[in-house]
Amino acid sequence: MRVQLQTFGWLLVAFGSFVKSEAADELQEANDTICTINVDGIESCYPRIFQATNEFQNILPGQHVPPELHIRIDMQTGQRQARLMPAANHGQPEEIEVVEANVAQNEQKVLAAAPQSAHNDRMQELVNLVLETGSRLVDRSADKQLEQSLEELKDIVYDPKQAERLMNTPGALSALLSIGSPAHRPVSWSLDARRLASIIVGTMVQNSPDLQSKAHRAGAVPALIRMLRDEVDAKTAGKHVFALSALTRGHALALEQFVQLDGLRIVSSINPLESTVFRGENESAKLDTRIVRFIEDVLNPEFNPRIPSTSASVISQFASVWCTTLASRLANSLEDVDTDAHSERPTHERRLTYLHSLELLRQAYSDTCTLTSDFKSWVRNELARVKHSNDDEYNQALANFYEQNK
Structure with a gap:
């Protein structure tokens, strides 16, 4: 009897190890994949580790880039791209190029090997403009400049490092929510500016539990609920929904706050x-x-x-x-x-x-x-x-x- 019990115990241990292994494999598989939702509510998933080839490919939000790759940045879009280092340079330190689009000829011109600081300096200029704009009354003459700056900032914050930098800038999130609010007094900013502000908020936090938490603690969820409730433009309201989705998806505290603030009823009533x-x-x-x-x-x-x-x-x-x-x-x-x-x-x-x-x-x-x-x-x-x-x-x-x- 003791032998039988001991054998049964070993079987239980083995089965438990198998279950743990299965669970670990599933968790590992989930951790190896990033899923994002775009502003149209469409989900797309891709590997968390960037898969380099001999051709330049876009580095997607949240992807980890292995060392010793050839990396370049398109300053028109802020998009980072990477490929395998050419054979002659294999083993050399990471190279960064700044690339500018030649719109007239529809070509790309490599300006020069430049440090990441060039990208960061432009980011700082855009953040400063957002901070200044979000803290003052609406100026209709500044609409176009604001829209152009937000469009550029939107492309840059696809880079997780820049998204974190924006979130950690005191007052930046509050300024974006102020710009995006249709209830801004005495008048609101343009539709395009409001849309871009919500797109930036959503892009900044999605797939980052840490940034979701910071946005939650900063009051982004109630602010976006109010923005959606007061919005009078369908296209702009869709961007507010995108930002709310990015904030609450998979984040228990943000979702709980959304539910407790009657968010489900408010959204469904639209x-x-x-x-x-x-x-x-x-x-x-x-x-x-x-x-x-x-x-x-x-x-x-x-x-x-x-x-x-x-x-x-x-x-x-x-x-x-x-x-x-x-x-x-x-x-x-x-x-x-x-x-x-x-x-x-x-x-x-x-x-x-x-x-x-x-x-x-x-x-x-x-x-x-x-x-x-x-x-x-x-x-x-x-x-x-x-x-x-x-x-x-x-x-x-x-x-x-x-x-x-x-």
């Missing part, structure tokens, strides 16, 4: 397609899609496994309400067919977004996300309506949803 505030059907549809994707991220347990129980309860209750809202919007959508400009094939992009989010809710909150018999009938009838359409993606998604929920 129905761009029925709003009398927003103008422009195309931009309103894009904003609607961004909002649905953002709320989908908040409700996705895989993205927020460490959310405190109090907020998790609020999220679960909201999931039931949002489930009903999505079903209603899907069934009552006035959009029948959009035309893809490239292929001229019919698409149902917005309905696909609703359908995918509704399916996630059904899987994650099966107890609270219930579908009425009327909605199930609508799904059956809609499937018959589009059965012979050319939109294969919508047709297949609808068929899968029907089979899993009939």
Whole structure:
């Protein structure tokens, strides 16, 4: 008996080691990948370690660049690029070039090997301008200069080091939030300036828990909720949603603050397609899609496994309400067919977004996300309506949803 127990104990230890190894492998795989969300709410993932070749490639946000590579910086965009060091220079210290775009000839001219300080000096000039602008009244004559500076700053903060530098500059985040606010008194800055300010905030913090934490402690979440609530331009509101998503995605404290400030209700109450505030059907549809994707991220347990129980309860209750809202919007959508400009094939992009989010809710909150018999009938009838359409993606998604929920 003792031998049997001892053998069983060894098996348990071995199994535990196997499980730990599996978990470690999964964690390592997750840590080896960076995922970002762009201003359109589209997610893209890429390796955390830069994979160098003989050709220059863009260094993506958050990527670690191995030593002994040939690195250059395009001063027009602030974009860093890298490649393998040419064979003749192999083993030499890292080389940095500053590259300027020749717009007239659509060529690139290598100015000279220059230190990183040239890039840093320009960064400081832009930060100083943002600090000065964010602390004074709106000057309409300064709109263009501000927009150009923010556009340049937006490209530079894709570099994680520059993003950290911007965040650590006292008053920089506050200035950006002030510029982006539609409630700026007595008047707000231009639409382009407001959009760029929110894009910079979102770009600066995404994929960086440390910068997310600093932005959270500096009050970025409540500021962006107010900005989104007061915004009257659909395209600009979409940039505020992007910044909120970047701040809260995977960050438990920022997400908890968003939930406790009634952020879910405020965001979900914005129905761009029925709003009398927003103008422009195309931009309103894009904003609607961004909002649905953002709320989908908040409700996705895989993205927020460490959310405190109090907020998790609020999220679960909201999931039931949002489930009903999505079903209603899907069934009552006035959009029948959009035309893809490239292929001229019919698409149902917005309905696909609703359908995918509704399916996630059904899987994650099966107890609270219930579908009425009327909605199930609508799904059956809609499937018959589009059965012979050319939109294969919508047709297949609808068929899968029907089979899993009939």
